[in-house]
Amino acid sequence: MFSDADLDTWAWGSLGLAVIATFIWRLAGVTVAGRIKPDSAVFDWVSSVAYAMVSGLMVRIVLFPTGSIAETPFEDRTIGLIVAVAVWYWRGKSLFPGLFAGVSAFAALLLLRRHGVL
Amino acid sequence: MIGTGEDIGARGAFRAGIVDAIGIPGMGLFVSMMGFGAIALEAGLGPWVTFLSTAFVWGLPGQVAYAELYGSAASWFALFAAVTLANMRMLPMTASGLPLMHLSGHGVGFAGRCLTAQFLAITGWAHLAIASERYPPNRVFPYYIGLSIVIYCCALAGTMVGYYMNDFASDTATRIAVFSTPIYLILMVLGARRVMNQWAVGLGIVLCPPLYLVIGDWSVMAAGLVGGTAAFLLKRQKESPLV
Numbered sequence: 393m394f395s396d397a398d399l400d401t402w403a404w405g406s407l408g409l410a411v412i413a414t415f416i417w418r419l420a421g422v423t424v425a426g427r428i429k430p431d432s433a434v435f436d437w438v439s440s441v442a443y444a445m446v447s448g449l450m451v452r453i454v455l456f457p458t459g460s461i462a463e464t465p466f467e468d469r470t471i472g473l474i475v476a477v478a479v480w481y482w483r484g485k486s487l488f489p490g491l492f493a494g495v496s497a498f499a500a501l502l503l504l505r506r507h508g509v510l
Numbered sequence: 511m512i513g514t515g516e517d518i519g520a521r522g523a524f525r526a527g528i529v530d531a532i533g534i535p536g537m538g539l540f541v542s543m544m545g546f547g548a549i550a551l552e553a554g555l556g557p558w559v560t561f562l563s564t565a566f567v568w569g570l571p572g573q574v575a576y577a578e579l580y581g582s583a584a585s586w587f588a589l590f591a592a593v594t595l596a597n598m599r600m601l602p603m604t605a606s607g608l609p610l611m612h613l614s615g616h617g618v619g620f621a622g623r624c625l626t627a628q629f630l631a632i633t634g635w636a637h638l639a640i641a642s643e644r645y646p647p648n649r650v651f652p653y654y655i656g657l658s659i660v661i662y663c664c665a666l667a668g669t670m671v672g673y674y675m676n677d678f679a680s681d682t683a684t685r686i687a688v689f690s691t692p693i694y695l696i697l698m699v700l701g702a703r704r705v706m707n708q709w710a711v712g713l714g715i716v717l718c719p720p721l722y723l724v725i726g727d728w729s730v731m732a733a734g735l736v737g738g739t740a741a742f743l744l745k746r747q748k749e750s751p752l753v
Contacts, residue, residue, distance in 0.1 A: 398556030403580065406589055407559050410576040411566045413593040414600060418627040421604020422620070433746075435602075436706065440742040442598035443710040445734025446571045447699050448718030449578070449596070450692040452730060455719050458581055459552030461685045469689065476693045480700065488534060490697045495690045502682050 464502060472498030523649035527641070527656025531664075535633050538694075539661050540668035545691025546573055547672025548684050553581025557673055564669040568662075569631050571695055572597035575730070584727050592730055600627075603635040610642040611651040618651075626651075629658040632698065706745035713737030 454469050461469065476494020483489040504510045518526065543564060550560040555577055567573050575592040584592075604627045613623055630638075634657060641653045675684055699711045714737045721729035 396556070398558045400554075400556065403555055403559045406576065406580050406586065407563055407566075409586060409590045410563060410572060410593045413590050414567050414569050414572050414597040415628070416594070417598055417600035418604050418630070419624060421601045422608065422623045422627050424601075425605045425608040425623075436745070437739065437742045438595075438598055439602070440706055440710040440745075441734045441738030442595045443699055443702055443707045444714035444717075444737030444741065445592070445595045445730055447696060447711040447714035448733035448737065449571075449575055449592070449730045450696045450699075451715045452718050452722050453574070453578060453692040454689070454696075456722055457688075458578070459549065459688065460681060461688050464685055464689075472689060473693065473696070476697060477700065480697050485701050487694070487697045487701060488538065491538075491690065491694050494693045495686060498689050499682075499686045502685065506682060
């Protein structure tokens, strides 16, 4: 029923940390719902740090990945990212056209390389 | 399309939530969670841990941070801090989303509110805002339940399909699935409504890659702190410039 990877204690411990790290915000949200001041300075700062961190992590995953996409060319990932952002912007900052275009561009480049066209 | 404010009853609202979720929200989450499943496999997480991370964390940026930092054997503090910050959006989403559901009118107590909040993430929150404009206040909660059930199932299914897709799909398909998740999240944060958060996203994108070459996985936190603080200070400077 459990794989070897499931038996890693640190995996379960870190999952517990991840669950707690997320639930504390939800709990705080429940507690302050209707009373929160979303324009307070501390709130602004934490929110800003969170946005910068998520964007930084995601770009790091695209440009310096681990795992199987590390074997794909850097330029293919970069082009996929640029196409996604360009189409997202062109289509009125609409998420799904940007996602579809970026992933399609990346997929097309991979397939062209696989078939020796590039 | 149902007219603004039309009362379709609790069952009708529940059904409308289900119908709305079957489409872009459900498919979008299915695909992005497929990417997470593939990332989790590559990070060395087991299938149960991966499945439960979607079930109980229920916040894609934090889940990706968790899997990535687990895979790179980061310290527990770095992992906890990264997930905490990555899913910090849950606070404003919960605080602003719960009042839209008028839970006291449905007799939902504190534990029920926590459970309701547990199922609230970006997709559900975005649809709550739409539903609150479309339906009477007492129909938003049943709508949310219908929507949440479907997107939750799609996300769990997507996670496991992504986790096991190596068994039935080519390496290329797996790589495409893995690539789709960070792209989805980058576009999502780029769409931040507030200018300060847009600056923070831009600074995070610019700072993290070069920092990664110098300080490795700590670059995520460093880019977050430096970029986020700089965006925050820029906003304050703009609001009250020094003479």
